[in-house]
Amino acid sequence: MPLELWLAMRLLLARPRQTTLSVLGVVVGVAALIIMRSMTLGFLNQFVAKMVEVVAHVEVVSEEVSAYFQPTATDATKPIRQALQESFLPTFFVPTRPAEPRSRKGIADWEGVARKIRHLPKVVAVAPVVILEGLVVFNERTETIGLMGIEPTLYERIVNLRRWMVAGDLTALQRNPNSLLLGAKLAEELGVWVGDRVTVVGRNGRTATLRVVGIFASKVTLVDRFRSYVPLRTAQRLKDTDRVDMLSVRLTDLYAAEGMAKRISQVTGLEAQSWQTMSRSVLAIFRMIDTIATLVVVIIVVVAGFGIAITLVLLVSEKRGTIGVLKAAGMTPKRIALGFLAAGLLIAGAGILLGELAGWLGVEILDRTPTGLRGYATFVESETFPMLKRWDIFALAAVAAFVVVLFASWFPARRAARLDPVAILRGE
Numbered sequence: 001m002p003l004e005l006w007l008a009m010r011l012l013l014a015r016p017r018q019t020t021l022s023v024l025g026v027v028v029g030v031a032a033l034i035i036m037r038s039m040t041l042g043f044l045n046q047f048v049a050k051m052v053e054v055v056a057h058v059e060v061v062s063e064e065v066s067a068y069f070q071p072t073a074t075d076a077t078k079p080i081r082q083a084l085q086e087s088f089l090p091t092f093f094v095p096t097r098p099a100e101p102r103s104r105k106g107i108a109d110w111e112g113v114a115r116k117i118r119h120l121p122k123v124v125a126v127a128p129v130v131i132l133e134g135l136v137v138f139n140e141r142t143e144t145i146g147l148m149g150i151e152p153t154l155y156e157r158i159v160n161l162r163r164w165m166v167a168g169d170l171t172a173l174q175r176n177p178n179s180l181l182l183g184a185k186l187a188e189e190l191g192v193w194v195g196d197r198v199t200v201v202g203r204n205g206r207t208a209t210l211r212v213v214g215i216f217a218s219k220v221t222l223v224d225r226f227r228s229y230v231p232l233r234t235a236q237r238l239k240d241t242d243r244v245d246m247l248s249v250r251l252t253d254l255y256a257a258e259g260m261a262k263r264i265s266q267v268t269g270l271e272a273q274s275w276q277t278m279s280r281s282v283l284a285i286f287r288m289i290d291t292i293a294t295l296v297v298v299i300i301v302v303v304a305g306f307g308i309a310i311t312l313v314l315l316v317s318e319k320r321g322t323i324g325v326l327k328a329a330g331m332t333p334k335r336i337a338l339g340f341l342a343a344g345l346l347i348a349g350a351g352i353l354l355g356e357l358a359g360w361l362g363v364e365i366l367d368r369t370p371t372g373l374r375g376y377a378t379f380v381e382s383e384t385f386p387m388l389k390r391w392d393i394f395a396l397a398a399v400a401a402f403v404v405v406l407f408a409s410w411f412p413a414r415r416a417a418r419l420d421p422v423a424i425l426r427g428e
Helices: 003-014 016-054 064-070 080-087 110-118 171-175 184-190 221-226 231-241 254-268 280-318 320-330 332-367 391-418 420-426
Strands: 058-061 124-140 139-149 166-170 181-184 197-200 207-216 227-231 248-251 269-273
Touching: 003 197, 003 332, 016 280, 016 391, 058 254, 110 124, 110 248, 110 254, 124 184, 139 181, 139 184, 139 197, 139 221, 139 231, 171 181, 171 207, 171 227, 181 184, 181 221, 184 207, 184 221, 197 231, 207 231, 221 227, 221 320, 227 231, 248 254, 254 269, 254 420, 280 332, 332 391
Parallel strands: 139 227, 181 207
Antiparallel strands: 058 248, 058 269, 124 139, 124 197, 124 248, 166 207, 181 227, 197 207
């Protein structure tokens, strides 16, 4: 056994209680960092995955719809629930709309605009959409609703509605002009089922009696609570227009959406919004939570590092005589320093190994633990915590702990190396 390692072992065994506490401090820091980052990044990944399922990669919007994507000076003072609704599919919710919307212009010659977009690279599909906000009435119940007028055969290439269906038939929306698809949560609030007829009242006062031909569940809370689909012509009739409000675009690469939105704007002269832009507020919230959680856990690791530093400083003070004898026997200051540094790294090694194991167990347990979150407490419905199991999360925790312990051990090791053996042996 190398002399430095022997010295490190002797030093750690001299204070077993403090050594154990130092190791536990590293274990807690490493495990907490793994679990917190796995959870926050898991929620973020789940949100992004669902986001690109329920909206187009790029939305080409009319001036009216574009107004609702622009931030205002009072955004920072809005309640959380309102801010989340405005940032998550913001054009579909009545409670977030301004009292006096702009004049309804829409996109003229949308067929020609759609053809231009289809000729661009990376474009898979383009579908027209009309947005109408209002109320839905069934028996004595009234709820707010965000209607989307679509051509089912075209829009299904943008959003896979068929996969969401829990009751009814999607093709009936194509066949019946007075039909309606309802989100599962909205249908539950109204107490309706497939075959029931409901009355829809638009903001302009126009009404229509529609038959519920299907119920869908996207597992996205706000979508299932507020969104519904009607045939494109029906929405245009309710809105008293022959134009559309948006052209939804799907791409071969969802992460090319920002660049393609700019390209589409140049080609069409209309404003185009990527899915990242439409959800920027919620994405920012997730990133902020991840940053805060990481900083808090890093502080825990740093505190553990201070504990290791204190333990080694006390060892230096207690073992002054031993250090003096070793130096007098010919052991160099460098080897003395390496011995104390090795003591700190042994603590780091044991703490990181046990911390990685504890973190992995925590991730696996939470991945099977019911969240207990429903409604607005979560963006996307999930039965268990969506833990992200990725190697770099574990690697980051190990590297962070190692660096902190290395720095914590370096200064006591230098102090031990600088002790004067003559002064120590004289008792000074």
